[in-house]
Amino acid sequence: MTVGQPPSTVLQVVFLVLLVLPGVTYQFLRERWRGPVPGERNLGERVLRAITASVLLDGVYAVAAGPQLVRLARGGKPSGWDGFAQQPRAVGLWALLLFVVVPAIAAGAVSLWERRRLRAKFRGTPTAWDHMFRLRGSCFVRVRLKDGTWVGGWYGANSYATSYPELAELFLESAWRMNPDGSFGARVAGTAGLHVRAADADVVELVHPPEPEEPCPS
Numbered sequence: 001m002t003v004g005q006p007p008s009t010v011l012q013v014v015f016l017v018l019l020v021l022p023g024v025t026y027q028f029l030r031e032r033w034r035g036p037v038p039g040e041r042n043l044g045e046r047v048l049r050a051i052t053a054s055v056l057l058d059g060v061y062a063v064a065a066g067p068q069l070v071r072l073a074r075g076g077k078p079s080g081w082d083g084f085a086q087q088p089r090a091v092g093l094w095a096l097l098l099f100v101v102v103p104a105i106a107a108g109a110v111s112l113w114e115r116r117r118l119r120a121k122f123r124g125t126p127t128a129w130d131h132m133f134r135l136r137g138s139c140f141v142r143v144r145l146k147d148g149t150w151v152g153g154w155y156g157a158n159s160y161a162t163s164y165p166e167l168a169e170l171f172l173e174s175a176w177r178m179n180p181d182g183s184f185g186a187r188v189a190g191t192a193g194l195h196v197r198a199a200d201a202d203v204v205e206l207v208h209p210p211e212p213e214e215p216c217p218s
Contacts, residue, residue, distance in 0.1 A: 017099070018054070018058055019051065019054055019055075019058070020050070020051070020054060021054070021099045022053065022054045022057040022058065022098065022099055022102070022103045023049070023050035023051055023052065023053035023054030023055075023057065023103070024050050024054075025099060025100055025103040025104065025107075026050070026053040026054075026057070026103040026104075026106055026107045027046060027049055027050040027053060027107075029103070029104055029107035029108070030107045030110065030111060031046075033107065033108065033111045034111050034114070053103070053106075057098075057102065057103060057106065061098055061102075069094065072087065072090060072091065072094065075087065126164040126165075127164050127168070129161070129163075129164075129168040129198060130163050130164055132161075132204075132206065133155075133161035133163075133170075134163075136155065136161075136206070138154070138155060138156045138157070138209070139154075139155050139206050139207060139208055139209065140152060140153070140154060140155070140176070140184060140206070140207040140208075140209060141153060141154075141155045141170065141172055141196075141204065141205070141206055141207070142178065142182055142184070142204075142205050142207060143170075143196050143201045143203065143204050143205075144182065144201065144202050144203040145200055145201055145202065146200060146201065146202050150178035150179070150180070150182045151175070151178060151194065151196065152172075152175070152176050152178050152184060152194075153172030153173070153174050153175040153176050153191070153193075153194040154172060154173060154174045154176065154187075155170075155172055155173070155206075156173050156174075157173075158173040159171055159172050159173045167197070167198075167199070168197070168198035168199070169195065169196065169197050169198065170195070170196045170197075170198070170204075171193055171194070171195050171196075172193060172194040172195075172196065173193050174187060174188070174191045174192075174193065174194070175187075175188045175191040175193070175194040176188060176191075184207075
């Protein structure tokens, strides 16, 4: 097959699928079950990992069931590749097994092995920003910007924090006036929200609302 040209025969299509599809399935399920990690944010690296996984899986297929697959593809004849048209159901079952089932089992096994081996170090949350807001309830948030200015507001049900791989940003549903020392003042009149970029901040602090004072016994 000439590089840069689309496949012109059924055999070339099969070889192309064998080269790409098992690894794509494996890589996709690994990312879904493990979660995104900074080391695989680059698309080129993810494609390379998928191709590498395909090569490894194809090698296993060739060793474990190579003669059976060749006989299936040839349709029982010494030459030609008529088996694809003569036995569509068998071909479909083998394709489902080789392109979906086996890569899925491999992805699940590797994910489980990594979690057990790195139990003390593995974290499903990729960044500290995600960890800070992943299960966060309502609270005040104050931010010291890089120019020393304090901004802050209320993080409630209508607020939003982005998650990896998006840039770290925060929407607070209401803005509050901030004193020079970083303490909270009064709620800004007519506030409709406050947007903060983590890239503009030096410090981001979460503050629990003050507990109501208990009335003094009479």
